[in-house]
Amino acid sequence: MELFAQQILNGLTIGAFYALIALGYTMVYGILKQINFAHGDLFMFGAYLGMTFLNMLIGAGLVSPWLIIPVCLASMLLVSALGLLLERAAYRPLRNAGRLPPIVSTLGAAIILQNAVMLLYEPRFRWYPEKISLPAWSLKIYSIQITFTQLLLLFLSFTFMTFLYLFIMKTKWGIAMRAVSLDINTAKLMGINVNKAIEITFIIGPALGAAGGIMVGLYYRQLIFTMGWNYGLKAFTAAILGGIGNVPGAVLGGIVLGLLESLSAGYIASCWKDAIAFFVLIIILLIRPQGILGEKIAEKI
């Protein structure tokens, strides 16, 4: 029972990371019907930027956990600029080129990002500065430990997601994004600025990814330039699991995947957790290809 509760908690934490990254995939897919293979590396880049900024501030003699806030905002800003650049370079020229070319161009962008980070930061593990860490305070309920970090990360993830949800449902640009995702041509005819809606998608998604990167950095402390692939693949799986194109679905998918992983790590073997996650993904695709929350779209003939 203890193990179970502890694994549930771990699963929730990992799931919150996946969910934050999955949002970027699901938004791009919703609007362009394309998988953004560079998104995982944008997330990774965010994690590295956060580390750099923290180190810079420490170098300037500033040491306080509150620094995480400006650092996070700055990284989010820079990574969303990169996201915009990605849209301009890898998507916009290829908007009418069919399904496959944007996949290769984003894979190209992913390779560029990964190798650029490798060159800038050396091909080895890097660590988040020890001087800046969150309070070691932790909550004990019966025998389950909830650390402050976990609580904070969960809180932040859900705050971000709520804001995104409100943005998409309530604001003018959110509505424009939803219109474009329903039918890009009709949206254009209705006078919606399609390019702008797509750009906003490429600002928000990477920004959330960067936030996820910094949280992963603070939680695990350790970074490697290839981490974007693994997290990206998992987050994408989460997006599909929840129903791709669907924002609450991405959150739910992330959490389900996180729980699944930590439970299989706890009860089966941690070396099988990824394989089990993929196995469940395939089962879901077969019995409910539209995902948990996605709507079934029948092709009309």
Place this chain on the structure above:
Amino acid sequence: MHAQAILNIKNLTKSFGGVKAVDNIIMSIHENEMAGLIGPNGAGKTTIFNLITGIYVPDNGRIFLEDRDITGVKPHKITGLGISRTFQTIRLFKNLTALENVMSGAHNYSYSGLITSILRTRNQKKEEKMILNEAYKWLDFMNLADKSNELAKNLPYGIQRKLEIARALAARPKLLILDEPAAGLNETESNEIIKVFHKIREKGITILLIEHDMKVVMGSCSRIFVLDFGSLIAEGTPEEIQKNDKVIEAYLGQEI
């Protein structure tokens, strides 16, 4: 009047969500006739075609081709049994040539597989020649011989419609079903299509036609079925249909 039925539809029903797209339809198409299926937008015409060709499985009812029950049979098998079709929105193989498009019709009566194709046996070569001749024959039939090497996507709209008919004919159907073949065609093109219908019937092929262009329907069909909100509201000769009150009501204000 007691012509042999080639297609028998019995109590066919299909719903999507809450919408009964096809509701308890009974229809029978006679051998070598040209029948029309009309009705307002969303009446369920295309859905009936998709049920006949096995793309959808009916919720209820049976479909018989001659005496054979084809309900629930897979689409590719139904083609082999003798029904082929065109689509309301043209579905050609866009990046292939007109010739290759029509060659697809021969798929259901040719047999070469992996091994014979790799070994290029005598039979396989003979079969390839047969497929090619058949494809040219139908291209010729539709007056498209000079277009054989053009990519389908580069052909003008009217030609694409004709090419789709050529492709369906190459499958050697007993029953050809056409979903709005004259949609988007100009006056001369639709007159040409009407002539094509006669040519097809001379070959002993039965035609079932969906069409909104009443000139085409009235000018070529001997019997017409009228569908409204998924139900059959009338059936008869063009003259009967034009006088039918229910039909006039369904098409309220429109000229028939």
Place this chain on the structure above:
Amino acid sequence: MQKKYSILKSKLAIAYLLTFILFLLLPIVLDYSNNPYWISIGVNYLIWIILGLAMNIALGYAGLFQLGQAGFYAVGAYVVAILNVKIFTFVIYGITFKIGGYSFFPSLLIALVISCIVGYLFSRPILRLRGDYLCIATIGLGEIIRYILTNDLINAPPGDYAPPMKILGTGKSLLIILDNPVGGLTGGPNGISGIARPEILGFTFDTPFKYYYLVMFFVLLVLFVMKRLENSRLGRAWTYIREDETAAQSMGVDIVHYKLLAFIISAGIAGIAGGLYAGRYTVISPAPDVFGFGASVLMFCIVVLGGIGSIPGVLVGSLGLVLLPEIFRSFPEARYLFVGIAMLLMMIFRPHGLIPGNMLSFNKKYCDACSSNT
């Protein structure tokens, strides 16, 4: 018009012939100029050509959006390695027989069969998925294969039985013994080493130079098969499915059957490439960029960069992706950066690949038939 086609056809034939001669002479020139390193790059290039051609069947011909191909590549490599290095002894009701310890070529044949079977088993349940969903499912399956290899399914507890023998399964009627159990069946993360080099009638392919021609033989074999299929009822059925599944179905094409065939053939060819890889390096391990998602991505890119559905495209595409990192070897750190930049630029300026498939569209191949017909 016919004349134009026959000129084009003969030009194409000349191009193929020249390419063939170039491939044939390349190692001789390199050997003469004492450049063994580049010969092994050449071997690598040829193996990637086979992988690209395999991918081209699934993705280029049948339009199956497949990113798990590396799984079949791995299966081929591991079957060759296991059959070569390990020996299983079965004792069933007192009758003993052994499997394993085979030399390269019989193992390669079995690897072909097993990759095809794995291709069938893995694709059958997911066939009805379309587009991106199929893609994700294949990514998942490819990764599952890699985890199975990494986690080593058969890993009897150490110490119970003294090496080099381990009892895998025992019972009254059945006993299976695995000789050479170092690292169990697949060797876990370390993989399998000591794989014998291919040998036939006393001739061993032990240098890159010799190996080059062995792989080239298989490239030609695969090319031959693909050329024959491309222009056949089967090849056309694939392209119909790629263009429009619903229309293909309505023209009598059994899409399940043909998609399965595409998966199986593609898996079998990738399996052969895997076997050749094992025989070349004599060591294999389940690294993600060798047998994992990274490798699948590379195969995918070879096809798209070269030109979807185009055989010359595969030759050029794999040349780019295998040679580019080598050309920039003098900047060892940054070389994949250039690969990424090249991929991005290529797609922006030539989204349909270097040699698009329909530049050499099938219609030109019917020129003989046209002239005999009219």
